[in-house]
Amino acid sequence: MSVPTAAILVIGDEILSGKTEDQNARFLIRELRELGVALKRIHVVPDEIEDVAAAVRELSARFVHVFTSGGVGPTHDDVTLLGIARAFDVPIVRHPELAARLKTHFGVDADESHLRMADVPEGAELIAQPDTRWPMLAVRNVYILPGVPELFRKKFLAIRERFRVAPFFTRAFFTHEDEFDIAAALTAVAAAHPLVAIGSYPNFSTPDYRVKLTLESKDPAALEAAATALRAILSPEKLVRVE
């Protein structure tokens, strides 16, 4: 069962400097999970063409979908399209359909500062978005989203269903076991159930449980088998609950 992978590339000095708190990666993490897509990487890079280019080159070669956030406005610090063009070694060209839309929208006010918004990496695809003013841009497997959180969400929600695949199935065990006591048995369970991702997370902040053990798989039968094996290594009297 092959699971499509994804990466998120957040572009913005404002995130790295703490001026703005990231909302877009946080939103997309939950969306991709719900869609059954396996998010494998998040990179946050500065507003520098070469940093964007290197990240796009790496992520786009390695993962099925890449989503960028930020750096797409008209000012000097908006370098995402330049970075993507450099990543794929293609020129920036004026897109006729985008230029026509900009002229229609801005009318007599449309000048070079507006029309520069139609300058995109050669080969960029426009994805029509019925409910939003502008189409979305994609270059190969890289979907280009704006940094403003309201627009980011709106634009992603308009295309989200094209990414949907089979869902993840999950189970979580909350127990008073000590991680040290179950580590070896847990390693054996994980090794015996390669289709199931097993995580172990200690909890020191509340008294209600000491460890949360999570199981996750695309295969519900494999999940059930791993859950049965996991239950067998845990003391019933230390088990708090299963979700």
Place this chain on the structure above:
Amino acid sequence: MSVPTAAILVIGDEILSGKTEDQNARFLIRELRELGVALKRIHVVPDEIEDVAAAVRELSARFVHVFTSGGVGPTHDDVTLLGIARAFDVPIVRHPELAARLKTHFGVDADESHLRMADVPEGAELIAQPDTRWPMLAVRNVYILPGVPELFRKKFLAIRERFRVAPFFTRAFFTHEDEFDIAAALTAVAAAHPLVAIGSYPNFSTPDYRVKLTLESKDPAALEAAATALRAILSPEKLVRVE
């Protein structure tokens, strides 16, 4: 004026799958800023040795400080130390001082599952932390922090002052200007003031301003000069406030 750079490497399937929301990168972003350190990269990677190794190799070669979050417990999904050892091509060795501390702490209960916590990349340095039970580990310029947010914060706060350098100076202009109208002049201001980072952030969610322009520098005189130049290109009647 050379500014020390930093990268954050978050290791954890639980972050990428949305089971847990990242708190550690968010905390460290603000800490590093306050300390005057220039954060240049955040990577979030899965609990896979090769992914951790590749990220550590890249980030540690490129930035002055690297901080890792997560993957340091006793279970099969804790691969941070293995990843760091692979990144630097050094073996994992049992650290005598750590092993002695574990024996003291766990007493007669100390078995191999506990002593494995003393297995670290060769060359790892212990940083004493008076107020916490365990010393902190560092390998070269890589500081290894736990994923549990309470522990992450406590351990970082115990060493934070060693990273302090000259502060950043900042200014923010809030205006009703349209980004399109000021883009060209802003590019000229940014080009004329290379010691100052200038950002432009449109705001569509509230009516009180349309664009926030930020200035930032380690050099207060350069910041003042850029602020004066920026004020000169903005219509006074559209300026909402300066912070």
